[in-house]
Amino acid sequence: MxxxxxxxxxxxxxxxxxxxxxxxxxxxxxxxxFVIVPMFMCLGASFFNYTMTDFEFIGLGNYVEMFQDSIFIKAFVNTVVIVVVAVPAVTVFSLWVGAAIYPMHAVSRSFFRCVFYLPVVTGTVAVAVVWKWMFNKYTGLFNYVLDGAGVIDQNISWLGDEKTALWCIILILFTTSIGQPIVLYVAALGNVDASLVEASKVDGATNLQTFWKIKWPSIMPTTLYILVITTINSFQCYALIQLLTSGGPNHSTDTIMYYIYYQAFKLNRYGYGNAMGVFLAIVIALFSIIQFRLTKAGNVD
Amino acid sequence: MKKLIATLLVGVMSLSLIACGAEKETKVEETKDETLQTEETQETSESTEAVEADITLWTYPIGKFADAETVNGFIATFNEKNPGINVSVEYLDYTSGDDQVTAAIEAGTTPDIIMEGPERLVSNWGAKGKMVDLSDLWDAEAMEDIALTSKAIVTACQSPDGVFYEYPLCMTTHCMAINYEMFEAADALQYINEDRTWTTENFEKAMQALKDNGVETTGVVYCGGQGGDQGTRALASNLYSAKFTNEAHNEWTMNQEAGVKGLQKLVDLSNAGLLSYDAGAVASDELQLFANGTIAMSFCWNASNEAQYASSVAFTPYAVAFPSEDGTPELCGGIWGFGIFDNGDDVKVQAAKKFIEFIADDEVQGPLSVQSTGFFPVRASYGNVYTGTADEARMSVYAEFMKYLSDYYNVAPGWAEQRTAWWNLLQQIFGGEDVQTATDNYVKISNEATLAASNS
Structure with missing residues (x-):
């Protein structure tokens, strides 16, 4: 039986x-x-001198060239700067905004969620065009305001100056990246066990203590997701560069993704582009593993 | 469970059978097609009227060749004589067009005909073996007629080993433009000759006059990308009559004395506040500033641009040549025409050639095609295609510049790398790097690219 x-x-x-x-x-x-097979094709092609006319096995030749290519090194450094600055900034700001708008009335909360989500649903080209107008050296809003306030006496070419161009890109990336994390944090904070929060208050915990001891551990999975997604998006920053600076001035905004595009589509060096793509995938994987480890260590069941 | 597996297996087998069947049918049809094609090819050689094919045309935005209504009108006229050839069109732009073509080449989905200039058709796709030899279109009559306009056109349309990858339709010389009223107010028109040429010395004086008259930004050397880079190249090379390449187009030469002197002059003018530069702008941005009346001159001008901006500007855009030391400019040319991608289908190639011949050579359609581009015919026999049209007066100004057409070095191998190196060079020298050192580096990068492209 x-x-x-x-x-x-x-x-x-x-x-x-x-x-x-x-x-x-x-x-x-x-x-x-559309994912696994192209990944292996990309890996395979990275060992070839693959251009519009050649397809010749060169082993690790592309990888060796990559690490001797000063522009690639510069692009890698720029990419890391973008990630290191943008990811914490996006995460912290989103958490702050999420925590601030979560207790609000439903209508106000929805309003703010819409405001912050707007750049996400707006097309990248439209966003880039508007920012380009604002950064314009001669007719841009930034120069107009700063000049009017007496902060600058000479117009700045925000996207054309090595000192400012990358930071402008990071700023735009920041505004287009915060929408989704804010929505996720608002949802995650709504799911925190209210009885735990009430119990901590009864026990005399301050707001800060309640946040760090109760809410923060509860929203850790959301934080991990936001960290990983923002890191990947930041590493893959391409469209803004393509639309605004073409990697300039003097390669100061070159990112690995843009350099891959340049090598593959402008110079038709597909094998070399693939090698850089493989390298980028490995770096993203490493960053993601580190983030998983760090957030897991801080997680409380 | 067994039923499920059995059903799945039957499903897979049925799909395989269908697929195999379809493959066989396709092969049978392909064989039929091949037979038909062979027959048709034979017929074609006997009678040029019998070609039947579906062909595709990809065109970059060259005047009204970016306008579906105009192009469809041309196709309709073509189909009156060639009812068996269906032409479908895709319109490219200069931002993503090259990427689309690259992707199509790799995917084996290139169009039959493409419309652009020799720098793409000849020195890029042609040199890489992707294009069809168009020597048969270049018969003695065409060769003579086009050479009468400029031998540089004939040279530009063929590879170094003499294979023609482009059949040209139209051409122009790129020039610059000034805001007439701004120059007039600054009493700077005196520095421009009646024939719209001027010297480097007078150019500098005009800058000073504009500045003294309160013009904040006289002109902008844009270097944020490759868009419209022919303007900045022409400006830098003309100042002291420098050459970009040697005659064989296999060596870059801007690091020689005249080139470096011209670039240094631009930096000096910028440092003196007489000229501005912007590494965040490309030609379209500069043109917008010019059209707004924010700046007094544009370095990216031609007949087509004037037509485009004529209705939106509140001043008189006055076309002038680039300034040069002796007052005799050497203007960069633009040549546009057709190439055929080698898709391995002779019938389509024949059909494509018929279409090109109709658009470019037909005695009625040819001049109309040229008119639609807003440029000038490469065929001398067409004469002034704007006579009696509303554009006659405007185009006569630009026609005068044609005599200053210089060497068409855009066909130098490694052109794409050179373009990137050029705007990077401008960014470097305006950023404070030594002009000679930066130009040497630019020449080194360009020469390496040319050598690599020549050897590939």
Whole structure:
């Protein structure tokens, strides 16, 4: 009797498992076809001198060249600067805004969520054009305001000056990156167990203590997700560079993604571009692992 | 469970059978097609009227060749004579057009015909073996007619080993423009000759006059990207009559005395506050500033730009040549025409050639095609295609500049790398780097790219 139940339940589990896999199959086919296979093709092509006319095996030649390429090194440094500045800034600011608007009335909360989410749903080209107008050396809003306030006596070419261009890119990236984290933090804060918060208040905890001891650990999975997604997006910063600076002035805004595009599409050096793509994927994976480890260490069950 | 697996297996087998069947059918059809194509090719050689094919044209925004209504009108006229050839068009832009073509080449989905200049058709895609030899379009009559306008056009449309990858339609010389009223108010028109040329010395005097008259920004040397870089190249090279390449177009020469002197002059003018530079702007930004009346001159001007901005400016844009030491400019040319991608289909190639011949050579359509570009015909026999049109007076000004057409060095191998190196060079010298050192580096990068492209 017991045996037959066990057999039946095993059959049911197997049937459910097969059904689940069948449901997954269409997505899996697309995932394998458009993600996994291109990844391996990219890896394979990175060992070739692959251009519009050549396809010759060169082993690690592209990788060796990559680390001797001063522009690639500069692009890598710029990319790391963007990540190191943008990711913490986006995370902290989003958490602050999320915490500030979460207790508000539903209407006000929705209003602020919409305001901060607007740059996310606005097309990158439209966002870039508006920022370009504001940064314009001759007719831009920034120079107009700063000049009017007496802060500057000579117009600044914000996107054309090595000292300011990368920071302008980071600022735009920041504004387009905070929308989703804010929405996620508001949702995550709404899911924090209210009884725990009330208990801590009864025990005499301050607001800060309640936040750090109760809320922060509860929203840690959301923080991890935001960190990983923002890191990946920052590493892959390309469209803003393409639309605003083309990597200039003097390579000061070159990022790895833009340099991959330049090598692959402008110079038709697909193999070299692929090698840089593989390197970028490895770096992103490493950063993500570190973030997983750090946030896991700080997590409280 | 067994039923499920059996059903799946049957499904997979059925799909395989269908796929195999489809493949066989395709092959049969392909074989039929091949037979037909062979027959058609033979027929084509016997009678040029019998070509039937669906072909695609990709065109960059060259005047009204960016306008679907105009192009569809041309195709409709073409189809009156060639009803069997269907032409579908895709309109490219200069921001993403090259990327689209690159992706198409790698995916094997290139169009049959593409419309652009020799720097792409000849020295890039042609040199990489992607284009069809168009020597048969270049018959003796065409060769003679086009050479009468300029031998540089004939040279530009062929590879160093003499293969023609482009059949040209139109051309122009790029020039600069001034805000007439601003110059008049500053009494700076005196520095421009009647024939719209001027010397480097007078150019500097005009800058000073504008500045003295309260013009905050006279002109902007834009160097935020490659867009419109022909303007900054022409400005820098003309100041002291420098050459960008040697005659064979296989060596870059701007690091020689005249080139460095011209670049140094631009830096000096900038340092003196007589000229501005902006590493955050490209030609379109500069043109907008000019159109707004924010700056007094544009370094990226031609007949087409004047037509485009004519209705939106509140001043008189006055086309002038680039200043040079002796007052005789050497203007960069622009040549536009057609190339055919080698898609391995002779019938389509024949159809594409018929279309090109119609658009460029037909005695009625040819001049109309040129008119639609807003430029000048490469065929001398077309004469003034703007006679009797509303554009006649405007175009006659630009026609006068044609005699200053200089060497078309845009066909130098490694052109793409050189373009990036150029605006980076401008950014470096305006950023304070030594002009000679930076220009040497630019020449080194460009020469390496040219050598690599020549050897590939």
């Amino acid at each position: 017991h045996n037959s139940i066990s057999k039946r339940s095993r059959a049911l589990i197997r049937r459910e498992t097969i059904s689940a896999y069948l449901f997954l199959l269409p997505s899996l086919i697309f995932f394998i076809g």
